[in-house]
Amino acid sequence: MLEISDLKVHFPLASGQVVRAVDGVTLTLTPGEVMGLVGESGSGKSTVGKAALRLVPATDGGIRIGNLDVLSARGKQMRDLRSRAQMVFQDPHSSLNPRMTIRRAVSEGLILNTSLRGRALRDKVAEMLEAMGLPAQFHERFPHELSGGQKQRVCIARALVLDPELLVLDEPTSALDVSVQAQILRVLRDLHKVRPEMTQLFISHNLAVIRFLCQSVAVMYLGRIVEAGPVARVFEAPAHPYTRALLSAVPVPEATRRPDRIRLEGDIPSPTALPPGCAFHTRCPIAEKGLCDVTAPPEVKLDDGRSVRCHLA
Numbered sequence: 001m002l003e004i005s006d007l008k009v010h011f012p013l014a015s016g017q018v019v020r021a022v023d024g025v026t027l028t029l030t031p032g033e034v035m036g037l038v039g040e041s042g043s044g045k046s047t048v049g050k051a052a053l054r055l056v057p058a059t060d061g062g063i064r065i066g067n068l069d070v071l072s073a074r075g076k077q078m079r080d081l082r083s084r085a086q087m088v089f090q091d092p093h094s095s096l097n098p099r100m101t102i103r104r105a106v107s108e109g110l111i112l113n114t115s116l117r118g119r120a121l122r123d124k125v126a127e128m129l130e131a132m133g134l135p136a137q138f139h140e141r142f143p144h145e146l147s148g149g150q151k152q153r154v155c156i157a158r159a160l161v162l163d164p165e166l167l168v169l170d171e172p173t174s175a176l177d178v179s180v181q182a183q184i185l186r187v188l189r190d191l192h193k194v195r196p197e198m199t200q201l202f203i204s205h206n207l208a209v210i211r212f213l214c215q216s217v218a219v220m221y222l223g224r225i226v227e228a229g230p231v232a233r234v235f236e237a238p239a240h241p242y243t244r245a246l247l248s249a250v251p252v253p254e255a256t257r258r259p260d261r262i263r264l265e266g267d268i269p270s271p272t273a274l275p276p277g278c279a280f281h282t283r284c285p286i287a288e289k290g291l292c293d294v295t296a297p298p299e300v301k302l303d304d305g306r307s308v309r310c311h312l313a
């Protein structure tokens with residue numbers, strides 16, 4: 001359903017440096033798959049999601065959504081792309097036009113991309129908002145009259161009303177209060193039950209959320225995928241030291257904390273100056289001098305469906 005091959009997204013700076021936000025990402029999502037894309041801030045995960053929908057320009061590589069070649073799409077194909085693939089952003093406050101009622105916000109995509117008008121349009125929008133837990137009394141309200149969680153429900157309704165085949169969700173709960181996050185997570189989990197055919201790429205730094213919602217996971221570090229595979233396998237037996245470090249940082253009660261907890265030292269390096277060899281070697285607790293700082297590890301496929309990039313995995 002979504003095929004990303006050797007995607008590169010580089011941003012040249014006025015200083016002459018180049019930000020290598022995404023530097024050779026390959027991902028395949030089958031129809032109906034819910035994949036989590038996880039990594040620290042600055043790993044490039046949001047840029048992958050935006051590039052997949054052509055919201056940022058790709059520097060190199062290929063992206064296909066079904067039979068649509070995203071990077072060469074023009075005219076009608078671009079309109080197709082906008083209705084076949086939708087994105088929900090992190091911050092619902094800035095995603096909605098403050099001067100539009102929520103009925104109008106959800107109607108817009110239908111007016112631009114379909115021939116639905118009048119009563120049929122109103123009914124479809126009302127049905128979608130109600131399915132998101134926003135009954136009729138909300139439909140003529142403006143965004144400032146809604147809570148953060150209600151605004152994010154409007155954003156999800158706006159994305160779903162076009163019946164997209166692919167939904168990209170970029171940290172959809174992280175700008176919300178903790179008490180509201182659980183409600184939105186339940187909405188998203190139910191979404192997969194109601195629309196099992198819809199493919200979802202769920203971008204998050206939160207491993208607990210990925211485990212709750214996703215079937216597969218890809219772990220990103222400095223613009224590359226370092227480990228990918230079924231959620232159950234990656235979480236049970238992470239093969240890459242970076243995945244192990246992320247998992248061991250998930251808060252758990254002290255009594256159940258594993259003794260082999262890995263603490264990552266320092267910050268993620270700048271994507272304008274990628275370290276040579278394995279990009280993780282500057283922080284990796286088991287890096288081997290003369291190997292990891294010199295040679296980039298190739299991708300290795302494991303028997304259980306995982307892939308990993310580490311010389312010592």
Ligand code: SF4
Binds near residue numbers: 279281282288313
């Ligand atoms: Fe660590 Fe070396 Fe593996 Fe990179 S290749 S993750 S530096 S052990």
